[in-house]
Amino acid sequence: MIKVENVDKYFGKLHVLKNVDFHVDPGEVVCVIGPSGSGKSTLLRCLNHLERITNGKIYIGGELVDYRENDRDKMVIEHEKVVAMCGELGMVFQRFNLFPHKTAVENLMLAPMTVKKIDKATAREKAMDLLKMVGLSDKADEYPVRLSGGQQQRVAIARALAMEPKIMLFDEPTSALDPELVGEVLAVMKKLALSGMTMMVVTHEMGFAREVASRVVFMDEGVILEEAPPNEFFGNPKNERLKSFLKKMI
Amino acid sequence: MNINQIKMFASGTLTTLELTLVSMFIGTMLGLVLALGRISKIKAINRIVWTYVWFFRGTPLLLQIMIVYYGVPLILKDIFGRATALPMFIAGCLALILNTGAYLAEIFRAGIESIDKGQMEAAKALGMSYRQAMFKVIIPQTIKRLIPPYSNEFTMILKDSSLVSVIGLTELARQANQLANGTGNWVFLFYAAGVYLFLTTISTVIFNKLEKRYSVYL
Ligand SMILES: Nc1ncnc2c1ncn2[C@@H]1O[C@H](COP(=O)(O)OP(=O)(O)OP(=O)(O)O)[C@@H](O)[C@H]1O
Ligand SMILES: [Mg+2]
Numbered sequence: 340m341i342k343v344e345n346v347d348k349y350f351g352k353l354h355v356l357k358n359v360d361f362h363v364d365p366g367e368v369v370c371v372i373g374p375s376g377s378g379k380s381t382l383l384r385c386l387n388h389l390e391r392i393t394n395g396k397i398y399i400g401g402e403l404v405d406y407r408e409n410d411r412d413k414m415v416i417e418h419e420k421v422v423a424m425c426g427e428l429g430m431v432f433q434r435f436n437l438f439p440h441k442t443a444v445e446n447l448m449l450a451p452m453t454v455k456k457i458d459k460a461t462a463r464e465k466a467m468d469l470l471k472m473v474g475l476s477d478k479a480d481e482y483p484v485r486l487s488g489g490q491q492q493r494v495a496i497a498r499a500l501a502m503e504p505k506i507m508l509f510d511e512p513t514s515a516l517d518p519e520l521v522g523e524v525l526a527v528m529k530k531l532a533l534s535g536m537t538m539m540v541v542t543h544e545m546g547f548a549r550e551v552a553s554r555v556v557f558m559d560e561g562v563i564l565e566e567a568p569p570n571e572f573f574g575n576p577k578n579e580r581l582k583s584f585l586k587k588m589i
Numbered sequence: 590m591n592i593n594q595i596k597m598f599a600s601g602t603l604t605t606l607e608l609t610l611v612s613m614f615i616g617t618m619l620g621l622v623l624a625l626g627r628i629s630k631i632k633a634i635n636r637i638v639w640t641y642v643w644f645f646r647g648t649p650l651l652l653q654i655m656i657v658y659y660g661v662p663l664i665l666k667d668i669f670g671r672a673t674a675l676p677m678f679i680a681g682c683l684a685l686i687l688n689t690g691a692y693l694a695e696i697f698r699a700g701i702e703s704i705d706k707g708q709m710e711a712a713k714a715l716g717m718s719y720r721q722a723m724f725k726v727i728i729p730q731t732i733k734r735l736i737p738p739y740s741n742e743f744t745m746i747l748k749d750s751s752l753v754s755v756i757g758l759t760e761l762a763r764q765a766n767q768l769a770n771g772t773g774n775w776v777f778l779f780y781a782a783g784v785y786l787f788l789t790t791i792s793t794v795i796f797n798k799l800e801k802r803y804s805v806y807l
Contacts (some may be wrong), residue, residue, distance in 0.1 A: 359669070387713075388712055388713075389710055390714060393597060426716050428714070429714075430711075430714035432707060432710070432711065432714075434707055436705070436707035436708060436710065436711035437711075438708065438711070438712075438726055438730075439730065440729050440730050448718060449715075449725060450712075450715035450716060451778075453717055453721050453725050454715065454716045454717055482805065485740070496732065498715070499714075504714055
């Protein structure tokens, strides 16, 4: 579903991703953990072109969507392909990034109507279904400022789903939330995982990773140091840095 | 005031209003285009717009009006050997448009740049193009914060439209001055002041109302 080959990413001189090889299979839920600044967000952002890689190849759904060497494109990416690719990837941000000038339901309707030219009535119907799925039918006509952080993040998840992505990317979706609001967001994500959605989740929620992930990946200083199913990952970690990281987390 | 004087006064007021509304309407579109050029990643466009804004904000509006009305025909004459002057009203509007465009460009640019970067990213992650994101997500969010400085610029142009009297266009200030001189009665000048105050106050009230209406989501 996602395949990343020999990817390097530099910010100026700062080497943030170091020859990363990585893949996510259909239906998998991959959790990525690692210390702050290790490049987890950057990896996610490179997948949907919010950042461009310096070297390497990225495949989405079997299609080569990015191939660069020394910051230069080695292939011509047609605009349609980028749009199609973004359609396959939904993204949920740490700070929600809801559109504040739109109500919850309008937040869900905007992209389908603008990008896919879906008519308003259909978009609204679909949006209401999704709000129901995240348990927020009664908040459809509220503006984001009137919602709690947990509710905003659930709207943000529904908004990404409104574009019918095949893969959902989550960048620390619960880190900006008060502890008592984390549960409701994780519950929605778990529901999504159980429905068979392919997911890649950067998170510090070890409980979630343990329970929901099919595979857990440890990243440090731009390198993937360990990947394993959760039992093995948490029960029998091999890498020393992972061991000390896990100790600190508990 | 006799009926004739009232008519002249009304026509001067109308000209001032026309100058203001036309200039602000077209100037707003120009300002938006310039603002987008100013934040564009293309260096050349950026430079051109910067220079434009630098020129029109750094020179007096009065001089700009003279350049458009008197200067341009002379320039054309030097180049093509034939001088064609713009009609007075058009020249006046054009100068005001070029000027307010530069001021509005800076106002709009600041507005766009004040929007959180996450908004553009969210829009892009949903598959929107830069253009779609700009017009559906970013610019609508700037409107509320733009209303106060825009209202300010509107008032400036309403008052500064009096400067076009220098090219002989009889708007409110010039009309009042002519009446005062003709009759020897200074009260006409204060009638004009009254009309300006009325118009600036009304426009401020309207913009304040608009701002309140856009406050729902804050
Ligand atoms: N746009 C940018 N320009 C320059 N440096 C950046 C940029 N974005 C990230 N970095 C740097 O790249 C490194 C990796 O950042 P990244 O956000 O991917 O880390 P992270 O693993 O997501 O950390 P966190 O857990 O704090 O979110 C950091 O050193 C960061 O300062
Ligand atoms: Mg991060």
